[in-house]
Structure formats: C-alpha cells, structure tokens
Amino acid sequence: MFMAANWVTVRRYCARSFLTAVVTFAAVSTRAEGELQSIELGRCALENGEEILDCQVSFRVYGKRNEEASNIVLMPSWHNGDSKALFDYGYLGPGGIVDTHNYQVIAIDAFGNGVSSSPSNSLQVPFPEFTIRDMVNAQHRLLLEELGLEHIHAVVGASMGGHQVYEWMMMYPEFASHFVPIEASPWPTFYDYVKERGWMAALDSPLDSPQEIARVTDVISAMDTLLFWTPDYVNRELDEGTFESRFDAMRRHRSKERLIDRASQTRALLSHDIRRNREDLAKRLSRLHHISALAVVFESDMTVIPGPNLELAESLGFDVINISGDCGHFGPNPECYQSDVASHVNEFLKQGNQRHLLRRSLQFDGVSREYFVYVPDGHGDTPLPVVMGLHGLGSTATGFATSYDLNAHAKKNGYIIVYPQGSHFQGVIGDDSTVEPYLISTWNDETSNFTPTEAGPHCTDDRLKYPCPPDCGSCNHCAWTSCNDDSGFLLQVLDEVTREFNTDASRYYIVGNSNGGGMAMRLGCDHPERFAAIGVSIYQMPPGHTCGPASGLPMLHLYGEKDDGVGHDGTATSDGWIYTSAAKNTQDWAGAMNCGNEIETWRTAISEANGLICSAYTNCPNSGQEVASCMDPEAGHEWRGQRITQISASCVTAAQQESLPGQPLCPQPEASDQRWGMDLFWQFFQRYQRLP
Known part of the structure; x- marks a missing residue:
C-alpha cells in the first residue's frame, strides 16, 4: 500500500544511532x-x-x-x-x-x-x-x-x-x-x-x-x-x-x-x-x-x-x-x-465471526447441492454432538442460521450445527402477475406432492396458489414442495459431516422449522437409527401422512396457538390449507414408538417461564424416552423465542452470497440472553443418546 498524496517521508536512521530505546x-x-x-x-x-x-x-x-x-x-x-x-x-x-x-x-x-x-x-x-x-x-x-x-x-x-x-x-x-x-x-x-x-x-x-x-x-x-x-x-x-x-x-x-x-x-x-x-x-x-x-x-x-x-x-x-x-x-x-x-x-x-459458516457442496442425483457447517472452537479433540437445522419455506440455509442466531447457541453449548439448503427456484405465491419472482425454497417431506389420502384433502378448492417446483414437472392441486430426493441428500450430508468433522455419532439431532419441520419428521420416521432425538417447530403433517419411527426416537413438538399458516386443530387455514391436528400428529408418533396412551402434563423451567402449555407421552418402551408437545399461546406461524424479526430469513451470509447472488446480505445478529427457543429443544436433546 502506498499513499496517494502528501507522500510520507520515511525517517532514515543511521546505523547505531538508529537505537531509539530498548523498552519494557x-x-x-x-x-x-x-x-x-x-x-x-x-x-x-x-x-x-x-x-x-x-x-x-x-x-x-x-x-x-x-x-x-x-x-x-x-x-x-x-x-x-x-x-x-x-x-x-x-x-x-x-x-x-x-x-x-x-x-x-x-x-x-x-x-x-x-x-x-x-x-x-x-x-x-x-x-x-x-x-x-x-x-x-x-x-x-x-x-x-x-x-x-x-x-x-x-x-x-x-x-x-x-x-x-x-x-x-x-x-x-x-x-x-x-x-x-x-x-x-x-x-x-x-x-x-x-x-x-x-x-x-x-x-x-x-x-x-x-x-x-x-x-x-x-x-x-x-x-x-x-x-x-x-x-x-x-x-x-x-x-x-x-x-x-x-x-x-x-x-x-x-x-x-x-x-x-x-x-x-x-x-x-x-x-x-x-x-x-x-x-x-x-x-x-x-x-x-x-x-x-x-x-x-x-x-x-x-x-x-x-x-x-x-x-x-x-x-x-x-x-x-x-x-x-x-x-x-x-x-x-x-x-x-x-x-x-x-x-x-x-x-x-x-x-468476531463466531457465527461464521463453512460452505460445502456435494453432487447428489447429478445436481450440485450445498450445505453449511458451524463448528464451535475451544473443544480440542472432544467429539461434538451434531444438530441438523432445516429451514422453512422461502428461507435460505444461512438466512435460517442468522435470523434465528443459531450459531451463537451452538457456540455456547458446544455442538456442531449443519444447515443444508433446500431445493429452490424463482417464483411467486398467489396470482398477482405484477409481482417480481422471488426465492421459493422447499423440502420434499413426501406428503404434499402426493395424491390425497382417505383422511381428506390437503387444501380447499380456493386455496392460496403456490407455484409448482420445476423439479416436479407437474403438480396436483394441493402440491407445493420440491419433488427431489431430499431424504437421500440429507443422509449424504450427514455422512460427509461425519467423515470431515470430529463428531459424536450417538448424539445426532434434527431441528426443523415449518416445512423444515415436516422434513425433520420424514427423516425421523424413515431413518430413526441415525438420530437421538428431533425437534419440530410450527408444523404438522397433512391429513393421512402422520407417521412415527419404527424404533424409539424422542420428539419435542412446538406450535403456536395463533398459527394461521400451518393450522393446529385440523381445520383449514384462511389460505385454504389443511393439516392434521397437533394432538394427532404427536399421538401417532408416540403410537409408532409403542408408548402408552396416557398423556401427562409436561413442564420445564423454560416452558413455565414462557407460558407454554405442554403435555407428553412418557410411558414408552425405552425408559426415559418421551414424545412431548408444547403449545405457545402467544405464537403465530413463527418460532417465537428464537426468531430475530428484523433479519429476513431469505437473506444470505457471505458464505452463500455467490450461490444466491440475488438475495440480500444478512446483517450480523446482536448478542442476546433473551432467546429461549433453541434452549427448549437443546435441553430436551441433551437427555438422549442414540441407543446401540
């Protein structure tokens, strides 16, 4: 570097007289x-x-x-x-x-x-x-x-x-x-x-x-x-x-x-x-x-x-x-x-960049797909737990990380967190042709793009229209998610993370938000052997698609009483979308685990402090395992207690800016001790290790 004007004259010291001082x-x-x-x-x-x-x-x-x-x-x-x-x-x-x-x-x-x-x-x-x-x-x-x-x-x-x-x-x-x-x-x-x-x-x-x-x-x-x-x-x-x-x-x-x-x-x-x-x-x-x-x-x-x-x-x-x-x-x-x-x-x-992310990519089904990894420092050779974080509809992987400040939580609690990116394209929700296309990103949880079951339709005739993802080719009336093999992609991501990082494979967890919550349930139902517990936020499966793991896999389910995006009572939302009730979603999961039918009040210090109303199936074959569900009376279709509303979930950090150049750059989240949403899930996760 050289200066443009008023060039600095460097003082020249003669040998020996160069000594200014020897200082302590x-x-x-x-x-x-x-x-x-x-x-x-x-x-x-x-x-x-x-x-x-x-x-x-x-x-x-x-x-x-x-x-x-x-x-x-x-x-x-x-x-x-x-x-x-x-x-x-x-x-x-x-x-x-x-x-x-x-x-x-x-x-x-x-x-x-x-x-x-x-x-x-x-x-x-x-x-x-x-x-x-x-x-x-x-x-x-x-x-x-x-x-x-x-x-x-x-x-x-x-x-x-x-x-x-x-x-x-x-x-x-x-x-x-x-x-x-x-x-x-x-x-x-x-x-x-x-x-x-x-x-x-x-x-x-x-x-x-x-x-x-x-x-x-x-x-x-x-x-x-x-x-x-x-x-x-x-x-x-x-x-x-x-x-x-x-x-x-x-x-x-x-x-x-x-x-x-x-x-x-x-x-x-x-x-x-x-x-x-x-x-x-x-x-x-x-x-x-x-x-x-x-x-x-x-x-x-x-x-x-x-x-x-x-x-x-x-x-x-x-x-x-x-x-x-x-x-x-x-x-x-x-x-x-x-x-x-x-x-x-x-x-x-x-x-600092305590919230910095490692970008990784892999080839899956002939397509290059990306994911991001945060590894907290200061843990030496200790194998760390892994949380896979799955974003919701329209979010980016790094926007999910930033708008929920999840890296700060991972750093504080000593776990690796992985953020895969869902399939995405530019589209518009609704019928307004004057709106400029924007990012639509989704996960294929193998429910929304399938023919409705005897349990009833997934949407009403006049439902809010979602665009058909290009990877689907064609979509039925109630379809809106990707048709890619997202389960296969996510399992390969886990394999890559296991190979590259020092992980404790007995403590792999998932936390999914909205559409990411549906994807978390799909992985948990089909591959319970890979995880120790899962967390689902603001999502229920569509009618006829509730599921559960063939072997024990504890789940904590969180939903908002005021949620009109993904309804929790089995009736259609104002936009014409229908989901299984939160009660049945949890009941069917517990039933697949052969837990008893009795449901009990469930409390933690965090649930009590934040007014959550929780219950759980606790009489499960594997002692200590539970399937818990918490209703947040103050929440709509949002993970209250963790979301930073000032930061768009569709933003990108610098690590993802090159692959999604049209998205706004995420600001740095401010540190806060007031966020409790991830604490609720993490305290639940910590109780469980995957059984041999």
Whole structure:
C-alpha cells in the first residue's frame, strides 16, 4: 500500500544511532501516544538460514489498554509504509479502521521499511533477504518476549500488512482472537507474479549514478500509478496541472536508500505464499476451521488480486467483504471507501465471526447441492454432538442460521450445527402477475406432492396458489414442495459431516422449522437409527401422512396457538390449507414408538417461564424416552423465542452470497440472553443418546 498524496517521508536512521530505546512492556504504556519506540532482539534467524544481526523492530502505540489488556490490536505496516502512516491515513485512530477509542493498537514497522532493520540502516552488508514469515516471527518475539503479551485481540493489516496477517494466522493462530487481512492475499496469482517481477526488473538495476536512480524512480512510479488505481480514477482524480508536475508528485523513491529498501520488501512479496514449503499444509488448514477472520477486498484492485481470499475463505468458512468502486488498491484510504471498511472491521472486532459458516457442496442425483457447517472452537479433540437445522419455506440455509442466531447457541453449548439448503427456484405465491419472482425454497417431506389420502384433502378448492417446483414437472392441486430426493441428500450430508468433522455419532439431532419441520419428521420416521432425538417447530403433517419411527426416537413438538399458516386443530387455514391436528400428529408418533396412551402434563423451567402449555407421552418402551408437545399461546406461524424479526430469513451470509447472488446480505445478529427457543429443544436433546 502506498499513499496517494502528501507522500510520507520515511525517517532514515543511521546505523547505531538508529537505537531509539530498548523498552519494557511497562515502559510502552508510559510513552507518549504515537512516539516511535524500538526494541533490540539480538539476532533474528531467517527462513533461508541467515540472520539479521543487531535485529531491531520499531513500533508506535495508539489508544489505551483496558484493565484486562484484552483490547490490544497489532497492525503491521504496508509495502514501504511505516507505523506513523497507519495513523496519518486513518487506518488506526479515533474513528479509524481500527478505532483507538476502543482498542490499543501496536503499529509495527516491517523489516525493510527504513525504520525497523533494513538495508538502509544496517551495517550488515550485504543485508540478508527476508520473507513475510521472517517479519511475523520477529513481531511475535517482540510481543511475547519483550512486551510480555501472550494473547492479543486481533491482527489487522492492509496490503503487505495483510499478507503478514495471513502468516500470523498460519504461524500463530492461537495468539490472536481475530484476524483481518485487508486488500491482501494468502497466495499470489500469476498476475501478481508478473507485477512483482516487473518491479524487481527495475529495482535490480545498478544504482550507481543520479541518472540511473532517476530512471528507476520513473519506471517504478509509472508502474505504481498503473497498478494502484483504475484508469478512470487516474484520469478523473489525478489529472490536475501539467503532466510533468503531476508525475513528479508520484516520484517517491528519489534516493538509493529508498530504492534498496523497497527492493528488499518486494523480494519478500515475491516469496509470499502461505502454502509454500509446508508439507503439513492440509493439517494446518484443518486446525483453522474455527478461525475468526474477516477479509476485505476491492473489486477493482489490480495490485492484489482478490480471488485467493475467496478460495481460502470458502475452505475455512470466514467472510470476505468485496467492495466495488474504481479506487483500486487505494480503497481503504479516506478519500475512497475508508468509512465502509471501518464499519465492517469495527463491527467484526466487536463480535468476531463466531457465527461464521463453512460452505460445502456435494453432487447428489447429478445436481450440485450445498450445505453449511458451524463448528464451535475451544473443544480440542472432544467429539461434538451434531444438530441438523432445516429451514422453512422461502428461507435460505444461512438466512435460517442468522435470523434465528443459531450459531451463537451452538457456540455456547458446544455442538456442531449443519444447515443444508433446500431445493429452490424463482417464483411467486398467489396470482398477482405484477409481482417480481422471488426465492421459493422447499423440502420434499413426501406428503404434499402426493395424491390425497382417505383422511381428506390437503387444501380447499380456493386455496392460496403456490407455484409448482420445476423439479416436479407437474403438480396436483394441493402440491407445493420440491419433488427431489431430499431424504437421500440429507443422509449424504450427514455422512460427509461425519467423515470431515470430529463428531459424536450417538448424539445426532434434527431441528426443523415449518416445512423444515415436516422434513425433520420424514427423516425421523424413515431413518430413526441415525438420530437421538428431533425437534419440530410450527408444523404438522397433512391429513393421512402422520407417521412415527419404527424404533424409539424422542420428539419435542412446538406450535403456536395463533398459527394461521400451518393450522393446529385440523381445520383449514384462511389460505385454504389443511393439516392434521397437533394432538394427532404427536399421538401417532408416540403410537409408532409403542408408548402408552396416557398423556401427562409436561413442564420445564423454560416452558413455565414462557407460558407454554405442554403435555407428553412418557410411558414408552425405552425408559426415559418421551414424545412431548408444547403449545405457545402467544405464537403465530413463527418460532417465537428464537426468531430475530428484523433479519429476513431469505437473506444470505457471505458464505452463500455467490450461490444466491440475488438475495440480500444478512446483517450480523446482536448478542442476546433473551432467546429461549433453541434452549427448549437443546435441553430436551441433551437427555438422549442414540441407543446401540
């Protein structure tokens, strides 16, 4: 990263007089804010086997530490930038990308910038080549050995500073809670190699005369201008005065010392690749599935190509914010999109991506289908329970996760939660031809698209019309769900999750909402051997399609007394749809399990606190198993107690944005102790393990 105007003059320290101070951690907190400080590390061993003698790392501190020292953020400098420029250009500071009202920022000068150990300020000739990993190792030594820090809140960096963030993530993933690479990359593209090779072709020229230095300065300045901005931005924003006067403002590397320092950092960029020389790469990456990271990239960036961020993010499950506009690599600057970047980063630093999702896809029946997995951190090698969460009609997998804040519950209670995506298409419910088509997503619970039974029709003649899913070909009058083999798809998802993650196969559960509740019952009826218990919210099977498991499978059923979407008393809803009564739905499930006919009042602390009216079949062959049903007098067709009504269930997180680009992006849910809906199911689930 380089600044567009008022170019920062990097202070050059002569060897030995370069020593500002050797400081202790206590001394750091007593220095004036932003004062340059340096620490001698002795010898710094490098990847290539050489050493930097009299190795020094410089830094500045901005903001105040809180009492717990839990608000410390490390911010490495960008290519040829320094720690002061991070403050001067708003990357840190009051209201900055990292807001020093909330965080104490240690701004680090990277090797080769003329402030920390560099060719220009060292007596060591030739100065050894170093890498991004060498920079990170020295920074880790500074924080751990000299400043006494064993853990920090976050590492945040832009451009080459972001490359350092990626290496921090690989080398010391437990040292920071969060990682934010901005306009950086985990590895280079071919385009990146070409760009950096071009820089080095100029920088490797002899610098033995003022004329040669001027020539190299012109070549580097021209390349920078072509790479840092888009042509539209350059022509619009930089075309003031004569060409010579404007181009002269681009000439930042006017001395031999500046050019050899830049060459040293450019060589580090050429070797940057988190995959390089790591035979254990797969193992390292598998340990990062829990990583809390947020990448920010810029669509028009020609200096660091955004693509590899998206590839790594999909593998590890973190979000990538892709900002459009024509500022190119200067997107984080105050004259461009800094306020947007600051908003995203500071929101992330408050909450992290505790709610981040891993995207997975598989081929089933010749079609690529996707699902998402949240794995809570901090559980080491302990096998975790698995909850499969099934969304309702019109929802997305990640919208269901977000609008019910289920990942936060999984993190708090230590289970893996899996969100498969139902079949979907663009359509309209009803007969209004002026309405733009929207997302229709459903599950085939093998009831709604079948011929009505002797128990009666599924709908009235004048029912609200639902579109026929394309995968069905044709539909009967009361049909509305997918015709795909969703049971087969979901069982394959479970198989994939079992293979990839450390799970406790005796504690697999399902929670389904609305149409997802019907799908949960279908899986439970047909494959009870795969699950320990299921939870169904706001759904009953259509007439004649109630079912139950051939072997014991406890179920907790929750429905709303005011529900006019899926009725609970066996009569038609106002839209003309007919469902079995909640009482019969539960009775038939218990009957399939050979439970006794007696039904008892059922209470828990959560049901009592929230006014639920519950009953249960408790006299079942497998001791302790129950089939319980709770009516919520205050609920309509909604999972009250868990739903965040301000967030649309049809939104998508960044993990699903590429596959459903037309859906709105989900906002981050706010933390809350008031949600009890999933607590009700989880306390029921915890009582059960699948019997051998």
